Amino acid sequence: MSHSQDRPGFWTRLSNPGQFLIWSRPLVVPLVVVTAAVFLVGLWFALVNSPEDYQMGDTVRIMYIHVPTAWLSQFVYAVMAVSAIGTLVWRHPMADVSMKAAAPLGATFTALALYTGSLWGRPTWGTFWEWDGRMTSTLVLLLIYLGIIALWRAFEDPLRGARMVAILTLVGAINIPIVKFSVDWWATLHQPASVLRADGPTMPGSILTPLLIMFGAFTLLFIVLHLVGMRTEVRRRRIASLERRLAQRGA
Amino acid sequence: MRRAFAAIIVRDIRLALRAGSDALTLVLFFVMIGIVVPFAIGPDRVLLAQLAPAIVWIAAFLASLIGIDRVFRDDFEDGTLMLLRHGTLPMELVVLAKLIVHWLLTAFPLILATPVLAVLLAMDPGALWRTVISLILGTPGLAALGAIGAGITVSLRRGGLVAPVLVLPFAIPILIFGVGAIASGIGPDLTGSARLLLAAISLMLVAIAPFAAALAVRAGED
C-alpha cells in the first residue's frame, strides 16, 4: 500500500472559493431582477388571471405556492446530495459550502409546503392536518432537513462536519424513496380512499400556465438564495479564519 | 481475517458483559414501557391487545435508540479504532463486527423478553409469534441505522444526543412495516407483504451501514 496524495487539482483551482466570489458577484443583481419579474408575472396569473376551482373556489390559488414549494423541498435535497458527492469524492470546498447553504433553504421550502398544505387542507378536508401519504412524507423530509442542520451546528470544524453531513445526506438520498414508499403504503392501509388527487396532466391550460410560471419563479428564487447563501458562507469562513490568525499573532 | 473478525466480536461481547448490566437495563426499559402503557390507557384487555404490536415496536424503537452511542464511542476515544485502521480487517468489516455485537446486545435480549410483554398486553399466541418474527426481521435494520448514526457522530463529544435525532426519520419505514407485519386489522391481510418489505429494508440497511459508518469513522480521525 502506498498512499500518495496530490492536491490541489485542476477542479479545485477552477472554482476555488476566492474565484467563486469573483465570478458570482455580477450574477446576483440580474438574477434578483429576473426572479422578481417572473414572480410578478406568475402571481398576476395566479391571483388574477386564472379561474376559480368549481369546488374549492379561491382556495385553489394556494396551489400556486404549495406545489412549487413541495417540488423545491425535493429538488433542494437533490442539490444537497449532488454536492455531498462532490464533498466525499473530490473534497471540493465549494461542495461543502453548497451543502451548507442549501440545508436551511430546503427546510424552509419544506416547512412552507407543509404550512400551505395545511392552510389548503382546512377548507378542503375540514382539518389542518391529515395523515395523508404525501403530507406525512413531507413532514418526515422536514425532520431529515432539521437533523442535517442540527448536525452542521454540532461540528466546530467545518471540514470534518462537511464530510459527516455528506455521508448522512447520501444515506438519506437512498432512504427517502423508501420512506416515501412506506408512508404511502401505510396511508393506503389506514385510509383506502385517497383524500386528494391532483389531476396532473389533465389540468386545464388556464391553471397549468400560472403553475409552470410559479414553478420557474420559485426555482429561480432558490437559485438566487442559494448563490447568496454560498457567498455569505464563503465570506463567513474567511472572517473566521482571519480572526483566528489575528488571535494567533496576538498570542 | 476470520480470526480478527471473531476476535473483535469476542472482545466486544466480553467487555459489554463485564461492564455490568447494559443489556439487562435495556430489557428492563423495554419491559417497563409495556408495564407503563396500560396505566396510561387503562386495563382494557381488548384495547391493549389491539395496541400491543404498536407498543412493542415503539418500545423496541426507543430501546434501540438508547444504545446507539456505545457502538463506537469508547473505541474511538481510547485509540482502538485508530489502531484497527491498520489491522488485518478493512474498516468496513470492523464495523460489520461491531454491528453484529450491537444487535446481539441491544436487540436480541428484547426479542427474548417479548413473551413477557405479550402476556402483559394480552396478546394471543398468533400475534406473539408474528411479533417475534417481525422483531427478528426489523431490528437488524434498526441496529444498522444506529451504527451509521454512531459513526457520523463519533467525533462529537455529545454525539449521544444528536445521533438518535438523525436516525429516527430514517427508521420510520421499519416501524411502519414492523407493525404492519403483526397487525391484522380490518381489510386485506397484508402482513405477508409487510414482512417481505421489512426484511428487504433491513437487508439493505445492513448492506449499506458498514460502508457509510466506516467512511464516517475514518473521516472522524482526520
Place this chain on the structure above:
Amino acid sequence: MTLRQDLRRLSLCATGLSGARGERILFANLDLKAEAGTALLLRGANGAGKTTLLLMLYGAIRPLAGQIVWSGQDPEGPPFIHLFGHRAAVRARLAVLETLNFWRDANGGTKDCVEALERVGLGGLGSLDAGYLSAGQTRRLSLARLLVAPRPVWLLDEPTAALDPDGDRLVGELMAEHLAAGGLIIAATHLPLAFVGTSSEIRLDG
C-alpha cells in the same frame, strides 16, 4: 513465493509534506527519507506537529500537500505499520493477556503473547484486569502489541513517556532489536532515546 510482509525491508520517501492543525500551518514542504534498518527521530517542541506528522505517515491524516511513498512492501500483503502513541487502546475489564491476544489476532500476528508479556516486564500479570495497570504498565502492554505481530515499520510517539528508567532501557533494547532485524523506526520525541543503531534526526520548528 513472495516474501512475507513482516520480513520485508521497507524504506520511506516523503516529499513536500505540509500539515496544519486547524488554520495553523505546522510544517511546510518537509522532505523525509528513511531506509530499512535505520531510525528517523523527529525532534521539536510541544505542538510542533510531531504527532500530526506521524499520523500522516500512518495514513490517518491527509497531508495538505506532498506525497508519502513506502517502497519495498508487498502491496497485496497485510498492513505493515505499527503505531505506538499516546492512546494505548487498553480497556478496563479486559485482562492483560486477553488484551494482547485481541491485538495479536486483530493484527494477524502469530507470536506467543505470554512471552511478549515477559519481555516487556509484565510477566505474571496476564490475568490481571488491564484497568488496574499503572500508566507505565499500560505503556508496556501497548509495547507488547508491537512484538506479537511483527511488522517492518514502527511509528513511535514519545515512546518513553510515563516509563521508568528500566522502561526507557526496554524501549531502547526493543528499538535496537527491531533495527537489527531490518526494521524501520520513525520516532517523535523530545527526550534523548538510548538505543544502538544508525539514526538521523529531523527538527520540526513551529
